[in-house]
Amino acid sequence: MSSKTAPFEFRLRPGQMLSRYYEVVEMLGSGWEGEVYLVRETSTGIERTAKLFFPERNRGDRTATRYARKLNTLRHCPIVIQYHTQMNITLKGVAVTMLISEFVEGELLSQFLARQPGRRLPPFQAVHLLHALARGMETIHAIGEYHGDLHSENVIIQRYGLSFDVKLVDMYHWGPPSPANIKEDVIDLVRLLYEAIGGRKHYAKQPAAIKSICCGLKRSMITRKFRSAGALRQHLEMIRWD
Secondary structure: OOOOOOOOOOOOOOOOEEOOOEEEEEEEEEOOOEEEEEEEEOOOOOEEEEEEEOHHHOHHHHHHHHHHHHHHHOOOOOOEOOEEEEEEEEEOOEEEEEEEEEOOOOEEHHHHHHOOHHHOOOHHHHHHHHHHHHHHHHHHHHOOOOOOOOOOOOEEEEEEOOOEEEEEOOOOOOOOOOHHHHHHHHHHHHHHHHHHOOOHHHHOOOOHHHHHHHHHHOHHHHHHHOOOHHHHHHHHHOOOOO
């Protein structure tokens, strides 16, 4: 398969079997590395998530192995999905790596925002969302790891009200953990707040508390003010609403 060709696509059908252990229920999404499906374990009926890696993006199983190891390292972080197993299967005559993890019920943040009045959250609720994300990312950074690809398609809202329960999916590998990786996570957290309050269209009318976090999305200002997810979390807990 030439590296110049389009990425391998699976587009599996509901009811299709993956080896003899899992039955496809539905497709959940796709990204640069592969496609994600809701599957049912045939022996127990338990629903799981299966990530199938595009062969062109998983040379020598390096991408899948890094992903599995990162999930295992972060297995005690409540914001991270739990890894189960990895196996090799054959699809369309091609060897494909499949990673099985827990299935998390909920709604993608992008879909959740699209359902809100004006497709955005009120400032106070948006800060509660950011606090849940920052608190979860703090546990990841404390281990010395990073997410690497935080955006509204990689955040699942499980529960919301006075507070939010969230899960993160689809981490990305930009190399070994480093202060630069952690800074990018923090910048992405602030971008999520900016998106949640309606982006550029509504930013000028936001209260000072919101602007003090977003810093006009100026990277240098954000990283100088919030050196980690923990620093961002502490700031949110000390906000004064005038």
